[in-house]
Amino acid sequence: MSLSKLKRLHVIIIGSVLCVIAGVAVFFLQVKPQMDAYKAADARYQAAVVKGNEQAKAQAIKDRDDARMAMQIAQAMLDVQMKRRMPNLNFSRRDIGMLALWNEQIKTLGPLLEHFADDANVKVAQAGFKIQAPPSNPNDGVFDQDVLVFPLGSVTVVGDFKRVMGNIRRWNNCQRLVMVGPPKLVGVSPQLAATYDLTCYIFPVAKGGPTIQMAGGGAAAGTPGAVGAPGGAGGQPPMP
Secondary structure: OOHHHHHHHHHHHHOOOOOOOHHHHHHHHHHHHHHHHHHHHHHHHHHHHHHOOHHHHHHHHHHHHHHHHHHHHHHHHHHHHHHHHOOOOEOOOHHHHHHHHHHHHHHHHHHHHHHHHOOOOOEEEEEOOOOOOOOOOOOOHHHHOOOEEEEEEEEEEEEOHHHHHHHHHHHHHOOOEEEEOOOEEEOOOOOEEEEEEEEEEEOOOEOOOOOOOOOOOOOOOOOOOOOOOOOOOOOOOOOO
């Protein structure tokens, strides 16, 4: 996972009021500090080499090796989570990538979320997901983004306090990277109602490659986010 994507992910997680993908966030937030620690250890090693201090050099080598190991472990943990939660969306071939995005949004993401929201431990009063329609132009700017952001709408569940909190934490186990917004609580346990917003984040394997020459005109790119009217949980692509 590139450092630019990691920085973007930090912004997403740290900037959220409530991120109940806490277990996942721990992995993400560990990687950059470990990278920084390795760079600092390497700088100390380089300084020791210049000074010719063998004792300082030996300690710097040990510190650098330890920092490298910690960084590799954190990176491996992050890679496991990303592999588990990210669909394989590669936009280097824009036309093929667009079809893959259609498949993700229409056939996979909507049904996956609807199925996961069906929690038998609480009463699900509302779970109406609305996913924006995918683009129909392979040159759309959405294919040039580091991260795809899908506001999903809100969910309302009713139950006792423990079960409601369990429902919120349950999104840790979703097969996509989903952030839960701050819940609004109404009533008292055991008839406590919680309403919260959901946002899904998807990191493509690769951003858009060369634009494709379109029939009857240039290869103008679309505007990210302006990809057609919102569809249902499996939003249909807009008409060309």
